[in-house]
Every structure is written in C-alpha cells, then in structure tokens.
Amino acid sequence: xxxxxxxxxxxxxxxxxxxxxxxxxxxxxxxxxxxxxxxxxxxxxxxxxxxxxxxxxxxxxxxxxxxxxxxxxxxxxxxxxxxxxxxxxxxxxxxxxxxxxxxxxxxxxxxxxxxxxxxxxxxxxxxxxxxxxxxxxxxxxxxxxxxxxxxxxxxxxxxxxxxxxxxxxxxxxxxxxxxxxxxxxxxxxxxxxxxxxxxxxxxxxxxxxxxxxxxxxxxxxxxxxxxxxxxxxxxxxxxxxxxxxxxxxxxxxxxxxxxxxxxxxxxxxxxxxxxxxxxxxxxxxxxxxxxxxxxxxxxxxxxxxxxxxxxxxxxxxxxxxxxxxxxxxxxxxxxxxxxxxxxxxxxxxxxxxxxxxxxxxxxxxxxxxxxxxxxxxxxxxxxxxxxxxxxxxxxxxxxxxxxxxxxxxxxxxxxxxxxxxxxxxxxxxxxxxxxxxxxxx
Numbered sequence: 378x379x380x381x382x383x384x385x386x387x388x389x390x391x392x393x394x395x396x397x398x399x400x401x402x403x404x405x406x407x408x409x410x411x412x413x414x415x416x417x418x419x420x421x422x423x424x425x426x427x428x429x430x431x432x433x434x435x436x437x438x439x440x441x442x443x444x445x446x447x448x449x450x451x452x453x454x455x456x457x458x459x460x461x462x463x464x465x466x467x468x469x470x471x472x473x474x475x476x477x478x479x480x481x482x483x484x485x486x487x488x489x490x491x492x493x494x495x496x497x498x499x500x501x502x503x504x505x506x507x508x509x510x511x512x513x514x515x516x517x518x519x520x521x522x523x524x525x526x527x528x529x530x531x532x533x534x535x536x537x538x539x540x541x542x543x544x545x546x547x548x549x550x551x552x553x554x555x556x557x558x559x560x561x562x563x564x565x566x567x568x569x570x571x572x573x574x575x576x577x578x579x580x581x582x583x584x585x586x587x588x589x590x591x592x593x594x595x596x597x598x599x600x601x602x603x604x605x606x607x608x609x610x611x612x613x614x615x616x617x618x619x620x621x622x623x624x625x626x627x628x629x630x631x632x633x634x635x636x637x638x639x640x641x642x643x644x645x646x647x648x649x650x651x652x653x654x655x656x657x658x659x660x661x662x663x664x665x666x667x668x669x670x671x672x673x674x675x676x677x678x679x680x681x682x683x684x685x686x687x688x689x690x691x692x693x694x695x696x697x698x699x700x701x702x703x704x705x706x707x708x709x710x711x712x713x714x715x716x717x718x719x720x721x722x723x724x725x726x727x728x729x730x731x732x733x734x735x736x737x738x739x740x741x742x743x744x745x746x747x748x749x750x751x752x753x754x755x756x757x758x759x760x761x762x763x764x765x766x767x768x769x770x771x772x773x774x775x776x777x778x779x780x781x782x783x784x785x786x787x788x789x790x791x792x793x794x795x796x797x798x799x800x801x802x803x804x805x806x807x808x809x810x811x812x813x814x815x816x817x818x
Contacts, residue, residue: 410437412786412812413450414457416464418794419443421780423466423757423764427796430460435786438812442782457814459790459807465760466780467513467540467787467810468802469767470742471679472637472658474735475500475507475528475542476520497524504528504539506740509816511805513787514768514777515540516731518598518637518658519548519556526593538815543771545637546594547574549585549625554616555604555639579624586628596771597629598637598658602645605684605706606736613641613661613706619648626652635772637679641710643667650674656729656770659684661710663717671726677770679731680718682748685711687737715752722754729770730763746799756799786812 412435419431421443434442434450447460476496491499500520507515517525529542550556552575576585586597601622603613617625629636630653638649641661649657650670656677660667663678671678688707691698699707722728732745749759768778776785790807808816 410812411435411451411454412457413448413454414464414788414809415447415460416462416790417460418463419780420463420465420760420796423761423779427463427794431464433464433780433786433788435809435812438786440780440782440784440786443780457807457817462790462792462806463794463801464780464788464790464807465795466764466778467789467808468511468743468763469514469516469730469771469778470507470512470540470732470734470745470763471516471656471677471729471767471770472518472681472731472733473507473515473739473742474519474733475503475515475517475739476522476524477735478503478739493522493524496520496522497527500524500528501531501537501539503735503739504532504537504542507734507742508538508540508808508810509805510740510742511789511791511802511808512742513540513789513808513810514543514771514773516543516545516596516637516771518545518596518639520544521547523592529595540810541773541777543595543773545596545598546589546592548598548600548639549574549576549582549589550600551575551616551621552577553609555600555602555607557607560608576621576625579620582621582624583628586625586632586634590629590632590634594634596635596637597625598639599625599649600639601649602640602642604639604641605710606703607706608700608703613709615642615644615648617645617648619652622648622652626654635770650676658731659733660717660721661713663720668721668724668726671721672724675727677727677729677766678718678721679729679770680715680721680749681731681733681736681745682714682718682752683741683745684733684736685714685748686741686744690738715748718749719753722758727766728754728758728762729767730759731767741803743802743805746795746802750799757796759799760795760802785810 414433416431419428432444432448529544531537532539548556576582601617626636635655637656638654639658640646643662643664658679732742765778768774789805791801793801806818
C-alpha cells in the first residue's frame with residue numbers, strides 16, 4: 378500500500394513539473410512573426426551602391442533575408458508595400474540631449490524651475506519625435522536628472538516609443554568648466570546643485586568617472602574645453618591638464634566604456650586625442666596635428682553642425698536670448714561652423730553623424746545632412762556617417778547600421794534617392810524599429 382506522504386510528494390512533483398513545462402509549451406505555440414517588405418530601392422549596406430527592387434524578410438523583429446526583386450515570401454506573412462519608396466537602415470544620431478529643447482536664458486530658467494519628473498516627460502516626448510524622424514538609435518551625451526537613463530530602460534522594455542538609447546549620464550568637467558551647473562547662479566544656490574560630475578586633479582577625475590559608471594551609464598562624456606553655452610567668459614580653450622585628461626580616459630576604458638569628448642579649441646581636441654578619446658564632439662577648430670592624431674588613433678569626429686540652426690532661430694525670435702558672454706561665442710560658432718569638417722573629411726578622418734539636438738530642435742535631426750553636404754561630404758558619405766559609422770562608434774554595429782541577416786529590423790523609407798538628394802531624409806514616410814512599425818504614411 379502506498380503511504381499518504383509518498384502519494385502527496387508524487388502529486389506535488391507532477392504539478393511542479395507541469396508548471397515548469399508550461400512556458401516551454403506556450404513558447405512552442407507562439408507563432409513566428411514574419412513580415413515581408415517590398416522596397417522600390419534598397420540601401421542595405423551604406424557605403425555600397427543602392428539595390429533596385431528588393432525584398433526584406435523580417436522574422437521576429439530581425440532581418441532574416443535580403444532578396445532581389447519583389448518576392449512573395451512565406452505563406453501567411455504580413456506584406457508591407459514600399460515599392461514606390463527608397464528603403465535604408467534606421468538612422469543614428471551620435472549626439473543628443475533628449476531632456477531639453479531650450480537654450481540661452483530659457484535653458485537657465487528651465488534648469489532651476491523644472492522637476493526631474495518634468496524633465497522625464499519632456500525626454501519621452503523628444504524621444505518619440507526623434508523616432509518619428511527616422512532615428513532609431515541615439516547616444517544621449519549629458520543629462521543632469523537621470524531622466525534619459527530611466528527612459529533608456531523603459532524604451533528597451535517596450536513601455537514607451539523611442540529610439541534605443543546609449544546614455545552618458547552626467548557629463549564631466551572641471552569646477553567652472555562647461556559642465557558646472559552653478560555657473561552664473563547665485564552662490565546661495567550652489568549647495569543645492571549636484572556637482573558629483575566636477576573634478577579637479579587626477580584622483581578626483583577618476584572618482585567622477587566611477588560615479589557615473591555606478592549609475593549604470595553606457596558611455597562617458599567629458600569636456601576638455603569651454604563650451605559655447607557655458608555661462609562664463611572663459612573662452613573655448615583647454616580647461617584640463619594632461620594628467621587629468623589621461624585619468625578620465627583611462628578610467629572609462631578600464632571599465633569598458635568609450636569616451637566622448639566635448640572640445641572646441643585645438644588644444645583641448647589634441648589633448649583628448651593624445652589620451653585615447655574615442656570621439657571628439659564639435660571639434661570646431663581642428664588643426665594639422667588634430668588630423669594626424671585622429672588618423673593615428675582611429676577616433677571619430679562628430680561635427681554637430683546643426684547647433685547653428687538652433688542659435689540662429691532663437692536669436693531671430695529674441696535678440697536677447699543669450700547673455701553677452703554667451704552671445705559672443707554663439708556668433709563665433711555660427712561663423713566657423715563647417716570649416717573643420719571641410720578639412721577632416723578629405724583627409725580621411727572617420728566621421729560619425731551627430732547633431733547636439735537639444736541645442737537644435739529634436740525631430741529635425743536630419744537637418745544635419747544638408748549641412749554636412751554643404752561643407753564637403755557627398756550625400757552617400759553623410760548617410761554612411763549616420764548608419765554604419767555611428768553604429769561602430771556606439772559599439773552597436775552587430776545590431777544596427779545596416780540591413781543584413783541577423784541584425785535588428787530597424788529601417789526607414791523616403792520618397793526619392795537620398796544618395797542623390799540628401800534632403801529627402803527630412804521627410805521620412807515609414808519607420809520600423811525591431812520589426813515594429815511606428816510610422817506609416
């Protein structure tokens with residue numbers, strides 16, 4: 378006779394095993410999601426010539442096949458007709474600030490009146506604008522509240538629409554440097570402003586990097602020079618010593634994080650490149666040594682030309698939008714923008730697309746293409762900068778940047794051939810990210 382205890386154990390075991398098997402059974406019943414896209418023209422590998430009529434087979438959010446002609450695809454697949462469109466990979470902006478669209482005096486007021494919750498909602502709105510503009514991946518280079526770190530995770534979990542986000546947390550500079558949020562504020566307010574992102578001296582700089590890594594950032598950003606928007610008349614030259622720059626870069630690399638460097642003056646640019654920076658943001662005053670250092674190190678140049686659009690538009694609306702010290706730098710930046718790109722591109726420096734959106738308007742990221750072409754880049758090279766080059770810089774080249782089997786199904790469609798007329802990228806008609814359609818006009 379079987380004992381009652383033994384029987385209970387057997388029943389419990391059977392029930393437990395059945396529950397363990399349940400997820401496996403459910404997974405087996407989940408139908409494969411297959412989408413077939415018929416493209417009029419297809420730029421599957423930026424840097425190569427576009428293909429003619431083509432078919433993309435998307436399985437469970439990833440590119441499975443790229444076929445010539447318009448093929449029927451598997452039975453039961455969803456068909457998306459883009460036969461009258463030019464299809465290319467989702468675009469990548471290597472330099473954005475999703476938590477703001479303000480500038481000048483308005484940005485200062487926003488910084489001291491808005492709550493972190495308000496910044497979070499604004500970041501979410503700007504992320505959606507960016508995605509609808511065809512940018513399916515961005516690198517967010519600076520956010521004081523932590524809003525975009527949280528947004529990064531919410532987007533990745535499918536809770537909110539937006540591009541995949543590579544986030545730097547708070548940008549690092551010296552005391553009184555470009556990232557010092559207390560500049561121009563009353564000293565009575567300084568104690569209420571978080572300053573863990575400021576560093577002075579080697580050990581302090583190492584600690585500043587580690588504090589951002591502790592927050593879970595993907596990349597580190599520092600400023601080796603002053604900034605156009607810094608509310609201080611200290612110019613745009615170098616603000617870090619060699620040992621401080623090296624400590625910052627080495628600490629980021631120690632933790633496996635890439636280093637993005639805000640730099641305008643050639644002294645700060647060259648110091649960062651010599652220390653091993655992975656990218657130079659803005660790079661407004663490249664000299665011959667800068668070009669040599671770029672090529673020797675393999676670092677990327679992110680020109681952020683469309684910042685000038687934001688400056689020009691704000692000044693047109695309000696001539697007093699910027700305080701005098703900042704206004705002088707704004708006018709200088711407008712006058713010299715593009716000269717470094719005109720020098721860097723023909724010299725073979727690697728270029729990655731980035732806008733500094735937040736200084737310019739979110740959702741208008743594609744304005745940068747027109748300026749890149751204006752200052753010497755062929756349209757096809759500008760597109761490559763916003764796809765395969767940017768993906769490599771961000772460390773996501775195995776996921777995005779081209780439409781190849783195994784990669785995420787991030788793609789957009791436009792009217793006309795952007796390799797001939799890059800301005801068509803300002804009017805994206807179709808956006809897919811991870812196989813999900815977010816825009817279809």
